[in-house]
Amino acid sequence: MTRFNVLATLVATALVPLVNAAVASQAYNWKNVKIGGGGGFVPGIVFNPTQKGLAFARTDIGGAYKLNADDSWTPLLDFVDHDRWNYWGVDALATDPVQPNRLYLATGMYTNSWDPNNGQILRSTDTGATFTASKLPFKVGGNMPGRGMGERLVVDPNSNNILFFGARSGNGLWKSTDYGATWSKVSSFTSTGTYIPNPSDSGGYNSDKVGLAWVTFDQSSGSSGRATPRIFVGVASNGTSNIFVTNDAGSTWSAVAGQNAAYFPHKGVISPSEKVLYVSYSDGAGPYDGTLGAVYKYDITAGTWTNITPVSGSDLYFGFGGVAVDLQKPGIIMVAALNSWWPDGQIFRSTNSGATWTRLWEWQNYPAMNKYYSYSNTLAPWLGPNYVDTSTENKQIGWMMEALVIDPLDSNHWLYGTGATIYGGHDLLKWDTVRNISIAALADGIEETSIQGLISPPSGPSLLSAVGDLGGFRHNSLTAPPATGFTNPTWATASDIDFAGNKPATIVRIGTGDSSSGKQVAFSSDAGASWSQHYGAADNVSGGKVAISADGDTILWRTGSNGVMVSQNQASFIAVSSLPSSAAIASDKKTNNIFYGAAGSTFYLSTDGGKTFSAKGSLGSSTSPFKVIVNPGVTGDVWISTDKGLFHSTNSGTSFTTISGVTQAWAIALGAPAKSGGYPALYAAANIEGVGYFRSDDAGVNWVKINDAAHGFGSASANCLTANPRVHGRVYIGTNGRGIFFGDPSGSAPPPTATAASSAATSTTAQPTTTAPATASTTAPPTSTAAPAGAYGQCGGTNWTGATTCVSGYTCTYSNPYYSQCLPA
Ligand SMILES: *[C@@H]1O[C@H](CO)[C@@H](O)[C@H](O)[C@H]1NC(C)=O
Ligand SMILES: *[C@@H]1O[C@H](CO)[C@@H](O)[C@H](O)[C@H]1NC(C)=O
Ligand SMILES: *[C@@H]1O[C@H](CO)[C@@H](O)[C@H](O)[C@H]1NC(C)=O
Ligand SMILES: *[C@@H]1O[C@H](CO)[C@@H](O)[C@H](O)[C@H]1NC(C)=O
Numbered sequence: 029m030t031r032f033n034v035l036a037t038l039v040a041t042a043l044v045p046l047v048n049a050a051v052a053s054q055a056y057n058w059k060n061v062k063i064g065g066g067g068g069f070v071p072g073i074v075f076n077p078t079q080k081g082l083a084f085a086r087t088d089i090g091g092a093y094k095l096n097a098d099d100s101w102t103p104l105l106d107f108v109d110h111d112r113w114n115y116w117g118v119d120a121l122a123t124d125p126v127q128p129n130r131l132y133l134a135t136g137m138y139t140n141s142w143d144p145n146n147g148q149i150l151r152s153t154d155t156g157a158t159f160t161a162s163k164l165p166f167k168v169g170g171n172m173p174g175r176g177m178g179e180r181l182v183v184d185p186n187s188n189n190i191l192f193f194g195a196r197s198g199n200g201l202w203k204s205t206d207y208g209a210t211w212s213k214v215s216s217f218t219s220t221g222t223y224i225p226n227p228s229d230s231g232g233y234n235s236d237k238v239g240l241a242w243v244t245f246d247q248s249s250g251s252s253g254r255a256t257p258r259i260f261v262g263v264a265s266n267g268t269s270n271i272f273v274t275n276d277a278g279s280t281w282s283a284v285a286g287q288n289a290a291y292f293p294h295k296g297v298i299s300p301s302e303k304v305l306y307v308s309y310s311d312g313a314g315p316y317d318g319t320l321g322a323v324y325k326y327d328i329t330a331g332t333w334t335n336i337t338p339v340s341g342s343d344l345y346f347g348f349g350g351v352a353v354d355l356q357k358p359g360i361i362m363v364a365a366l367n368s369w370w371p372d373g374q375i376f377r378s379t380n381s382g383a384t385w386t387r388l389w390e391w392q393n394y395p396a397m398n399k400y401y402s403y404s405n406t407l408a409p410w411l412g413p414n415y416v417d418t419s420t421e422n423k424q425i426g427w428m429m430e431a432l433v434i435d436p437l438d439s440n441h442w443l444y445g446t447g448a449t450i451y452g453g454h455d456l457l458k459w460d461t462v463r464n465i466s467i468a469a470l471a472d473g474i475e476e477t478s479i480q481g482l483i484s485p486p487s488g489p490s491l492l493s494a495v496g497d498l499g500g501f502r503h504n505s506l507t508a509p510p511a512t513g514f515t516n517p518t519w520a521t522a523s524d525i526d527f528a529g530n531k532p533a534t535i536v537r538i539g540t541g542d543s544s545s546g547k548q549v550a551f552s553s554d555a556g557a558s559w560s561q562h563y564g565a566a567d568n569v570s571g572g573k574v575a576i577s578a579d580g581d582t583i584l585w586r587t588g589s590n591g592v593m594v595s596q597n598q599a600s601f602i603a604v605s606s607l608p609s610s611a612a613i614a615s616d617k618k619t620n621n622i623f624y625g626a627a628g629s630t631f632y633l634s635t636d637g638g639k640t641f642s643a644k645g646s647l648g649s650s651t652s653p654f655k656v657i658v659n660p661g662v663t664g665d666v667w668i669s670t671d672k673g674l675f676h677s678t679n680s681g682t683s684f685t686t687i688s689g690v691t692q693a694w695a696i697a698l699g700a701p702a703k704s705g706g707y708p709a710l711y712a713a714a715n716i717e718g719v720g721y722f723r724s725d726d727a728g729v730n731w732v733k734i735n736d737a738a739h740g741f742g743s744a745s746a747n748c749l750t751a752n753p754r755v756h757g758r759v760y761i762g763t764n765g766r767g768i769f770f771g772d773p774s775g776s777a778p779p780p781t782a783t784a785a786s787s788a789a790t791s792t793t794a795q796p797t798t799t800a801p802a803t804a805s806t807t808a809p810p811t812s813t814a815a816p817a818g819a820y821g822q823c824g825g826t827n828w829t830g831a832t833t834c835v836s837g838y839t840c841t842y843s844n845p846y847y848s849q850c851l852p853a
Contacts, residue, residue: 050487057776070085076125078126081437091104091766092156100385101471102159102761108743110741121179127153134148136167136168140166140282149211151207173233176315177790185256192201192259200214201240203278223237224268225238239263240261240264243262247594259274264292291310307349309324316367318348323382335382336378338387346365347431347611352432354439372424373425374389387400407471415498417447420613429452431444431445440455453470458819479768483535488555489502494523495513499522499539523571524537527538528580537559539570549562566590566601569601576619581620582638584613594639602639611626616663621634629647632681648673650675696713699751700753721734747763817830817833823849824847837852838852
C-alpha cells in the first residue's frame with residue numbers, strides 16, 4: 029500500500045493589481061476543522077540544539093509548523109495565497125543553532141511543469157511568525173522524490189551568517205553568507221547526483237535528478253566566529269561516490285575514502301563528542317520505496333567506515349530513513365526502517381554506537397509480536413483499524429519514516445514522521461530500562477490533507493468531506509477529531525461527495541483508482557454514518573465529480589476518465605453521450621429529474637434524470653467552467669464559475685447575467701441568507717480586483733472580501749468551498765495541503781456600495797434580490813491632507829497618497845500590498 033499526495037496541476041494566475049480597490053473586507057475568524065494527526069507525509073522534523081523545546085516540522089504540500097510546549101503544533105505558512113501556492117512544498121528546513129530566532133525554509137512544489145515557478149528560501153528572524161522570501165534561480169521540489177532525504181539546508185553552527193543548500197535537478201550546491209538573503213553557486217562542488225528515478229517518465233515527475241540529499245557541518249572542526257572547515261555532503265547517486273567532504277569550508281571537496289556507495293545516503297548525522305558521522309542508506313530515494321539498505325558510521329578522526337546495519341539476511345527487506353543521535357548521551361543512536369510495509373514499521377536503538385541493537389517490536393511466536401511500546405491515537409482516533417492504510421494489518425508504527433529525532437536537550441523526548449502523522453513520546457529512556465515506551469500520535473495542530481469535496485447539508489452533520497489519501501469524514505464536530513473515516517468501503521482517496529436536496533441524509537461519494545477495494549461509488553442513507561457500495565458501478569471506473577438527484581434515486585457521475593454516466597435506482601451506470609466528459613455537473617436540489625452541466629462556453633440542462641442533456645445559454649467567452657451550484661430553494665436558479673467570470677441564471681440556463689467585476693471564479697457556494705427569507709449568501713474563490721475569497725449577501729451585486737493577509741489558503745484553483753445553510757456567514761474552505769478551514773464573521777459587514785442596476789453588466793433576467801441602498805463609495809479619493817480616513821475607507825497600499833490613519837473606532841488594517849482599510853477596532 030502506498031500513500032501519495034494528490035498531484036493537482038495548478039496554474040497560478042497573475043496578480044491583478046488593486047488600484048483604488050473597491051472591495052471592502054469583513055474580518056473573519058478562521059480555524060482548521062480538526063481532523064487531527066496530520067493526515068499526510070511529514071518528511072522532516074528538526075530540533076534547535078540550543079533553545080530547549082524549539083522544533084519545526086515540514087510537510088510536502090502543507091507548509092511548515094512550529095512545536096508548542098504542550099506537544100501541539102502551530103502552522104507557519106497560512107499566509108500563503110494563490111500567487112505563492114508553491115511555498116507550501118517545503119523541501120528543507122534549517123533552524124539556527126546560534127540565534128534560535130532565525131528559521132529558514134527551502135520551498136517550491138515541483139521541478140517539472142506542474143509548478144511553473146522557481147523556488148525560494150523563506151527566512152524568518154522571529155521563529156517563523158513572519159518570513160521574507162529570497163527567490164532562487166531554479167525550482168525546488170517539496171513534493172518530489174527524495175523529499176525525505178536531508179536536511180538539504182543548514183546553518184553553519186560556528187558562523188551563522190553562512191548557509192548551504194543542496195539543490196535538485198543538477199543545480200548543485202549553493203551558499204549564502206548573508207543569513208540566506210542572497211545565494212550563489214559553490215562552483216568547487218561538482219557532483220550534482222546521478223540518480224533519476226525513471227528517466228522515461230514523460231510527465232517529468234520521476235525523470236528529474238533528485239540531486240543533493242543533505243549537508244552536515246562538523247562543528248567541532250572549527251570554532252565560533254569562523255566558517256566551519258569540515259562539511260559533509262550526501263548526494264543521490266549510487267555505484268559511484270555519494271558522500272563528499274571539505275576541510276577548508278568549501279573551497280575544495282573530495283569523496284570520503286572507503287565509503288560504500290551501493291545505496292543512496294538519506295541522512296548524515298554527526299555525534300560530536302564521538303566524532304562520528306552516522307549515515308542511513310536505502311536503495312531508492314524514497315519516500316515509498318526501499319527493499320535494501322544499510323547503516324554505516326564514519327570515524328572522522330580515524331577516517332574509517334564501519335557497517336552497523338542492525339539486521340541482515342532475510343530480516344533486511346527495507347532501506348533505512350531517519351537517524352537520530354542523543355546529544356546528551358553519546359553512543360545512543362536510533363534508526364528507522366524507511367518502509368517496512370509488513371507487518372509494521374520498525375525502529376532500532378543502540379546504546380553502544382551501533383555495536384548492538386534492540387528493536388521496537390519483534391516476533392514472539394509468529395504471528396504473535398512482542399511490542400515494546402504502548403500506543404495511543406487519542407489525538408487522531410481515525411488512525412486506528414478503520415483507516416484504509418491500517419485496516420488490513422492494524423499498523424501502528426508507520427511507514428515513510430524519514431524524520432526521526434531525539435530532542436537534543438531532553439533524552440526522553442523524541443518524535444518521528446510517517447506517511448500519515450507524527451508519533452513520539454516523553455519516556456524514551458525506558459527503552460533502555462524496562463524496555464517499554466509510550467508512543468502517541470503527536471500531530472495535533474498539523475492539518476496537511478488535500479481536500480477534494482465538501483458538503484454542508486441542511487440537516488444532520490454540518491460538514492462531510494472527501495479527502496485525498498484518507499478517504500473522507502463525517503465531521504460531527506469541527507473542533508474534535510473524527511473517531512473514524514468513512515468505512516465499508518474505505519478508499520485511499522475520495523474525489524467527491526454530494527447530498528440529495530429533498531433527502532439530505534442521502535449521500536453519495538466517489539473513490540479514486542483503488543482497484544483492490546471494489547466499486548468506486550458508495551451510498552449512505554444516514555448522513556454518512558454507514559455506507560454501502562453501489563453495485564451498478566463498473567470495476568476500475570473511478571474519480572471525477574458526482575451529483576445526486578433531489579430525491580436521491582439518481583446519480584450523475586462525471587468519471588475520472590470514462591466520460592459522464594448515470595444510474596437510477598442502483599441500476600448499472602450508463603453512458604451519457606450528450607454531456608462532454610469535461611463537464612462540471614450539479615443536481616437540482618428540489619426537482620428530482622433535473623441536472624445541470626457546463627463545458628466550454630455552453631450550459632447544459634437535463635430534464636430526464638440525466639439521461640440526455642441539451643445545450644442552453646452561452647457562458648460568454650468561457651473555456652473552462654469550474655463549478656455549477658444551485659439555489660437549494662429555487663429550481664433553475666444556477667450559478668456557474670468559469671475562467672472568464674461568474675454567471676447567473678434564474679431560468680435554468682436559458683439566459684445568463686454576467687456578474688460585474690468578477691474576472692475569474694473557481695469554487696463557489698451558497699449558504700444561509702443574511703436575513704430570513706432572503707437570497708442565500710453567495711461565496712466565491714474568485715478574482716475580484718485580486719484573487720481572494722468573497723461573500724455577497726445580495727446575489728453578486730456587492731461583495732466583501734472575507735480572507736485576510738494571514739489566511740491565503742494556497743492555490744484558489746485547487747480549493748473547494750461549501751457554505752453552511754443554517755448559519756449565515758459560515759463557510760468552509762477545503763485546501764490542497766492545509767486541510768479544511770471554517771470561517772465565521774468576527775467584524776461587522778461593510779455597507780453595500782453598489783446597486784443591482786449599476787452592477788450587472790448584461791442583465792437578461794431580473795435580479796432575484798432586494799436592491800441594496802445606494803451609499804457613498806467606501807473608497808475615499810486620494811487626498812494629501814492628514815485627515816483620517818473614514819469607516820471602511822482606504823488607508824494604505826501601493827502608490828496610495830491619502831490618509832494613513834482612521835477615524836476613531838477604526839484601525840488601519842493591511843489587506844494586501846495594494847490596499848489597507850479602516851476596519852472596526
Ligand atoms: C542504483 O539504484 C537503482 C535503483 O535502486 C538500481 O536500479 C541500480 O541498479 C543501481 N545502480 C547501481 C550502479 O548500483
Ligand atoms: C508494553 O506495555 C504495553 C502497555 O502496558 C503492553 O500492552 C505491552 O504488552 C508491553 N510490552 C511487552 C513486550 O511487555
Ligand atoms: C481492474 O484493474 C486491475 C489493475 O489494472 C486489473 O488487475 C483488474 O483485472 C481490473 N478489473 C476489471 C474488472 O477490469
Ligand atoms: C505605482 O506607481 C508607479 C510609478 O508611477 C507605477 O509604475 C506603478 O504601476 C504603480 N503601481 C500601482 C499598483 O498602481
